[in-house]
Amino acid sequence: MVIGQVRSLSLRADRRVLPVRVERAVALAGQGFEGDVHADPISPRQLLLASSSVYESLGLPAHTLRENLLVDVDTASLASGTILQIGAEARIRLMFACEACGQLDLQRPGLARALGNRRGMLARVVDGGTVVAGDTIVQLDERMPPWLDDWRARVTAVLDAAPAGSVVEYAQLARLAGIQSSYCRAFPRFLAKIGPHYANRAVAAGSGSKAPRWNGSELFGQP
Secondary structure, eight states: OEEEEEEEEEEOSSTTSOOEEESEEEEETTTEETTOTTOOTTOSOSEEEEEHHHHHHHTOOTTTTOOSEEESSOGGGOOTTEEEEETTTEEEEEEEEOOOOGGGGGTSTTHHHHHTTOSOEEEEEEEOEEEETTOEEEEEEEEOOOOOSSHHHHHHHHHHHSOTTOBEEHHHHHHHHTOOGGGGGGHHHHHHHHOHHHHTTEEOTTOOOOSOBOOOTTSSOOO
16 A cells, blocks of 8 residues: 655765765665665664654754655554555565654754654665655555564563573663663663563673673564
8 A cells, every 4th residue: 555655865874964865775675774874784773764744844954853764654653563665676664663852952942842753763674675765655564563662662572582591781782672872871770670580681791791692683583
């Protein structure tokens, strides 16, 4: 079912610079957009889809939300686990809503609150291909397991997936769960709260634990 169209595409080569609008982008399976700073095989945050209606309703300058794909679809209505086909070849898996973080308030005071859950939807590339501005967006019938918006639930899910006897270092856990590395400071208290089973499965980088480190390379399976 066709649900919309790609209005524009953007790539960001470095976190310190603004996104650059491009007419086409190459989606790499299991990676993200070629040349984009968020291309990462073990991240759930490879692509960000944002709604053109949000830009219009809030009068935002281009690239305010740092999206890769500006689409004429209400991203807040999209469900995690949905598979979308973009153009003739590329398919993406919707992961979870992108949080409206405080960094947005540096561009416009109060913007994060005004956005609420409308900043956009994060996704992973399932099948690669060239994506062009103007491509149609088709929602496919197949689904993959959903990922929750709550970072705590994602951290728990990552640890549940780790092989028995292994541990995940905090920085890697944050990367796999799709959260900022600053959250690592909260891990010891959070993991202790949810029980010793979890507390013993995540360690700081300098930990003396002899358990093998899990990098999560098999966490995101293909459909």
